[in-house]
Amino acid sequence: MKINETLKWANKQLMQSCERPRFEAELLLAYHLKKERTYLHAFDSNEVTEIENYKALVERRANHEPYEYIVGEASFYDIELNVEAGVLIPRPETEILIDLVAEIIKEEKIRNIAEVGVGSGAISIVLARKFPSLNITATDICDIPIKVAKVNSQKYEVGNRIKIIKSNILDEVMLNELVAVDKMIELVVSNPPYIANDFELEKNVRAYEPKEALFGGRVGDELLKQIVLDVKAKGVKYLACEMGYDQKEPMTQFFNDIGVEYYKFYKDLAGFDRGFVIQFYKD
Numbered sequence: 001m002k003i004n005e006t007l008k009w010a011n012k013q014l015m016q017s018c019e020r021p022r023f024e025a026e027l028l029l030a031y032h033l034k035k036e037r038t039y040l041h042a043f044d045s046n047e048v049t050e051i052e053n054y055k056a057l058v059e060r061r062a063n064h065e066p067y068e069y070i071v072g073e074a075s076f077y078d079i080e081l082n083v084e085a086g087v088l089i090p091r092p093e094t095e096i097l098i099d100l101v102a103e104i105i106k107e108e109k110i111r112n113i114a115e116v117g118v119g120s121g122a123i124s125i126v127l128a129r130k131f132p133s134l135n136i137t138a139t140d141i142c143d144i145p146i147k148v149a150k151v152n153s154q155k156y157e158v159g160n161r162i163k164i165i166k167s168n169i170l171d172e173v174m175l176n177e178l179v180a181v182d183k184m185i186e187l188v189v190s191n192p193p194y195i196a197n198d199f200e201l202e203k204n205v206r207a208y209e210p211k212e213a214l215f216g217g218r219v220g221d222e223l224l225k226q227i228v229l230d231v232k233a234k235g236v237k238y239l240a241c242e243m244g245y246d247q248k249e250p251m252t253q254f255f256n257d258i259g260v261e262y263y264k265f266y267k268d269l270a271g272f273d274r275g276f277v278i279q280f281y282k283d
């Protein structure tokens with residue numbers, strides 16, 4: 001089949017599952033042929049080689065499998081991260097969390113931070129690239145994210161400054177009072193699972209992305225609250241977290257209940273409440 005005929009066929013297959021079927025058909029064909037998309041337009045009467053392999057990719061996408069899992073890569077901030085089933089595909093809204101954290105690191109000249117729930121390594125790798133003397137301890141409870149985050153941090157040559165460990169929240173990370181001053185963690189960042197267990201997600205997310213990365217408990221904010229308590233108990237000064245659009249009220253109530261005084265919420269680009277930054281104490 002020629003390129004133009006193949007794209008016509010793929011467009012039809014993807015109509016039910018994709019918002020932009022023609023565009024995704026082209027992306028997948030460019031990936032399959034290891035060419036730029038512009039090649040498809042310039043040489044649209046060339047024959048497609050190994051067409052059965054391309055058809056298999058289109059079938060996976062027609063079954064709602066996320067594009068990023070099919071090609072094994074996701075764009076995030078200024079990098080391309082390896083991803084695979086078992087690792088959350090990083091979301092653009094998390095870039096806002098990174099920018100907020102970067103401001104604090106810069107202003108406070110912070111040297112050591114921790115991340116809870118490293119996933120693909122998206123947050124830690126971008127921050128390590130922004131701040132060449134920053135050291136990061138990153139945790140996850142699942143093996144696949146730990147493996148993938150290690151590969152990604154090597155890919156961007158920041159593996160020597162990101163220590164990735166298997167841990168529930170920060171359980172395996174030493175308390176600040178037990179480490180030397182220059183090794184003390186001054187900020188924790190996290191994009192934890194914060195969706196209620198019974199929330200109806202879109203098919204491509206529900207069927208393919210890891211439950212451990214999505215669901216935070218029966219209500220959804222259980223892990224978020226536990227992270228706040230654990231970071232407070234570790235004596236860390238700052239905590240910045242992403243959260244769900246409807247969690248501002250319960251989190252405010254929780255902060256008041258546990259005596260957290262200095263906090264602010266932030267919104268995403270669509271204007272939804274999306275997270276918070278806590279300063280546990282003032283100097």
Ligand SMILES: C[S@@+](CC[C@H](N)C(=O)[O-])C[C@H]1O[C@@H](n2cnc3c(N)ncnc32)[C@H](O)[C@@H]1O
Pocket residue numbers: 088089090091094116117118119120121122123139140141142145167168169170191192193212213214223
């Ligand atoms: C929403 S994903 C975020 C991944 C990545 N940081 C990002 O922003 O793309 C949450 C991650 O937290 C991990 N996780 C879930 N529960 C955890 C826990 N109790 N302690 C540490 N990590 C946890 C999941 O395995 C998953 O990789």
